[in-house]
Amino acid sequence: MTYTGGETSDCIHVLYVNDDSDFAELAETKLVNISSGFEVTAVGAVEAALDLLVTSTVDCVVTSYSLPDGTGIDLLDRLQAEQYEIPTILFTGRGSERIASEATQAGVSDYIPIHAGENSFELLGRRIQTLVEAARKQAVAERLSDRFQRTLERATDGIYAVNDDWRIEYINEKMARRVDRNPDDIIGASIWEEFPSIVGT
Template sequence: MGEPERPRISVLHVDDEPGLAETAAGFLRHENGGFSVETVTSASEGLERLDDGFDCVVSDYDMPEMNGIEFLKAVRASYPDLPFVLFTGKGSEEIASEAISAGVSDYLQKRGGTERYALLANRITNLVAKHRAEAGLQRRVRQQAAVADLGQYALTGCGLDALFERAVEAVSRGLGTEYSKVLEYRPATDDLLLRAGVGWQPGLVGEAAVGAGEESQAGYTLQTEEPVVVADLRTETRFSGPPLLLEHGVVSGISVIIGTPEDPWGVLGTHTTERRAFTEDDITFVRSVANILTDAIEREELERDLRQAEQRYQTLLENFPDGGMFLFDDDLRYLVARGEGLDVLGLAPDDMEGKTLEEVFPPNVVERQEPKYRAALDGEEQVWTQEYHGRQYQVYALPVTASGDGERLGMVVSQEITGARSE
């Protein structure tokens, strides 16, 4: 087996002597094949290059215009945690003390021989590893806080549109990505509508759609159980990039299903224009947000269905005033028994309420009715004709509601139809 690949580390080396800077860069690359070293010859040029995104800065001390300590202070003003090594041939306790006070990460004197460069490479590697670990921990803490906040917000009854907006903002902020989106799957048109998003061109949210086939990242995500991570869309072979991503210069990203592969609601995705290696924590973060959205959507759909069901059942009661209405729970225990239908059965509310089906009716009735009651609890409306004392009744067994603890309820409504079909 070969050696494990070393992590990539980008270094900005500032030294006013070009020859020494290039020599140091060559030694560093030799000591660690994962090093990428850029050299500049002045602190002012170094400040201009910082936004290019380096993992570590190595600087000489004795430089014109701005010495290494002054350069360090300027770096700390914008990048308080960036690893910074003062690598100087002019060393003293006074300089070392001043560097420490200014926030230097490490202090190393130049000396003859290659051993000093090996030591510098080791110091850089350790500093960057520590910085990345600390940054990763802080990022995880922020992500976990964002998930907790979003979960609490989802319970406030904020509505799906508001929740989607907060979700995409949380994902982009938690991962530092330019784009995030919630796509809703539309089976009728076999595409995914951009319901909410961050970073997209004006007018696209609520209007733009991508294909739901496996040729797009979102469509591919619909077919998978695991998150889809793209390191570089330009070299991706599992699917092609849809116009929505290509026109925005997307390179890397994560997408996860909202819902399940068997019953997908849509896709949550986040993207960046830079090549990015996402961590397992990043993937878990996006997946956690998608899970919150899934729960909220299921809850919204359930509440909508229940509202519709209750309206429908109220209509039934209003149109069947001379029938009966029985409310029962998952144990087939009657919670409410009302209506003139009770008189037909020769019962009073107290004879039924608080008792189970088999406690009220004889075995032959229980045998016929129990499957219908169970089917109603499972969400399947049941309709049948029943004769009582020579009179015909239309009987409906219906799902009614589910309480917050998951309890299922059902309703039985009856209406006399004796003679209704004799004409």
């Protein structure tokens, strides 16, 4: 799956899911104070979050655990099922090993329990920035890799690439036809074992 958030904007659009409107307002204020680059949209339910994701570009989803139409885990499961590849954080006062385990199984990017007396919002802000930055860099790298591969496939020459262990990492269709091999069958194989005639050349 590919990252579905924004790739180039300095702004980070955070979708915060919590049915406690007072706490949601506090979270928005805290995050904006941490960084003027945060833009926070708050909704109060799983379905409302999914509806917003259809119409808006969101860089990170932060959710509480208890919601009126399910749980934060249910939301994470739906995001995976609908192939949203964006950072997700479970930010909840209901911390437990069971919830942490459920969140991990649901593919959460991070789990931050809210503890009284600790600056949980500072930690949340840092994690959002770190996760979104990493996701954006990965998205750019994947796009460049796809573009490079399309260029190689359009090349008129046969092209292959091997890693430091001389195992085949890439072979384009032109080269595959030339050596009469299925690319899927030889990716990862030793070039010396597949083509012993070139040993010593």
